Amino acid sequence: MKIAIIGTGGVGGYFGAKLAQAGHDVTFLARGKHLQAMQTNGLTVKSINGDLKLDKVNITDKIRAIGPVDLVMVCVKAWQVKETAAELKAIVTENTLVLPMQNGVLAAEELAEHLPQQNILGGLCRIISKIEAPGVINHFGVEPTIIFGELDNTQTDRVQQLQQTLEQAGITAKATTNIQAELxxxxxxxxxxxxxxxxxxxxxxxxxxxxxxxxxxxxxxxxxxxxxxxxxxxxxxxxxxxxxxxxxxxxxxxxxxxxxxxxxxxxxxxxxxxxxxxxxxxxxxxxxxxxxxxxxxxxxxxxxxx
CATH class of the missing domain: 1.10.1040.10 (N-(1-d-carboxylethyl)-l-norvaline Dehydrogenase; domain 2)
Incomplete structure (x- = not known):
């Protein structure tokens, strides 16, 4: 699966690293010293569930450079979603899934201002993690979990397939038919x-x-x-x-x-x-x-x- 991680902080860095370790074609978006460190030394994840190290990662500071993908995991801060959403049009195709992971209840609505509604899932994650140093993510609390579902609460094949993809990467995942309640x-x-x-x-x-x-x-x-x-x-x-x-x-x-x-x-x-x-x-x-x-x-x- 070709995956874009938009925002390589504690959330995007952890889940993106797990997906890359599982063999998926993952490209990370990062900036500044974090970007430079990952270009030079790869990505290190320290975790209470076991550490992992990616010696080489696909990384860029420009969304357009990522190219079309199957899955976009939007892992920026909630207040950055609006400014990011318009840029995502460059990498979203008819079949791309867009999975927001923000705190709050507004991310899907804000993404839909710039992207087709049918591409967007409702989503959230549970994890306590942070950037410990450039190129280093520290997961230090809570079982990392992603919960997601269709915005109309229907049960679809693409949601079930995404759950399998996440679980095969060692990520606890739950597809729900009431994403509003979970959010x-x-x-x-x-x-x-x-x-x-x-x-x-x-x-x-x-x-x-x-x-x-x-x-x-x-x-x-x-x-x-x-x-x-x-x-x-x-x-x-x-x-x-x-x-x-x-x-x-x-x-x-x-x-x-x-x-x-x-x-x-x-x-x-x-x-x-x-x-x-x-x-x-x-x-x-x-x-x-x-x-x-x-x-x-x-x-x-x-x-x-x-």
Whole structure:
């Protein structure tokens, strides 16, 4: 399979390396020192599931140079999807699958502004990973998983074939017939990232203080309530299940948005708590904790984008 990895960060670097190791024709998109390091030394993945090293990789800093592909895995940050989508037209054919892997619930909609709807799947991933150094990806938490499905929730051959491709590469994969519910379940949990950023604390540090633990529950409950107002089909014990999953994270775990805010970088805040605030206003749902988190981070976000 000919595959384009658009964005070789913690997500794209890990999953792309697994697919390349399995023998697929994978081309990575990267820039700067990360690109230079991979051109010289290949790609190294450090993982709690076992390390791997690709001595040589196909890599470029121009999407057009990749050429037509069977699968595009869009692994850029959520706020970069809009600026990337138009460029993807150069490598998308009638039969190309486009799989977004962003946090949030807007990626497929934004891709569809520039690409044919029939090419686009709904998708998400679960992994805690990052660029440790140029040319080096570190996966240090959570079983790497990709969940995806047709946007109309039909069961199709191409979705089943993609699941087989991912599984044969050693990737846990789940084809779903309710991708909207899966997206929202992840979305609800990931929005805690902003609370970690505001409190300058890791998951376990927030959980061990009763007051901030309660804030975490309230933040999650607000978004769950919003999902029900919108009509998303999610199990009623989701908040409890998310809290349980946080308890099992490795000590000192953080999220990518959290680290970006701490480091003064542009973040996905508009696609996480910002999206909650805007949808809550549209559907008339009170989300005071999410509003507080979003508005606290907004000045830092504005400075990071100056």
């Amino acid at each position: 929202w379940k992840k979305f609800i949990g990931i929005c805690v990232s902003g609370l970690l950023a505001v409190t300058r604390s890791t998951y376990d540090q927030v959980l061990e203080v009763p007051q901030t633990r309660q804030l975490m529950v309230e933040l999650l409950t607000e978004i769950y309530t919003l999902s029900q107002r919108i009509g998303i089909s999610i199990e009623p014990d989701l908040v409890a299940n998310i809290m349980f999953s946080f308890e099992s994270l490795p000590p000192n775990s953080t999220a990518s948005l959290t680290r970006d805010v701490w480091e003064g970088k542009p973040s996905e805040i508009e696609y996480q708590n910002g999206t909650v605030v805007r949808l809550a206003q549209k559907y008339n749902v009170a989300v005071p904790v999410n509003r507080f988190v979003y508005f606290c981070i907004l000045p830092m976000e504005n400075r990071a984008r100056m």
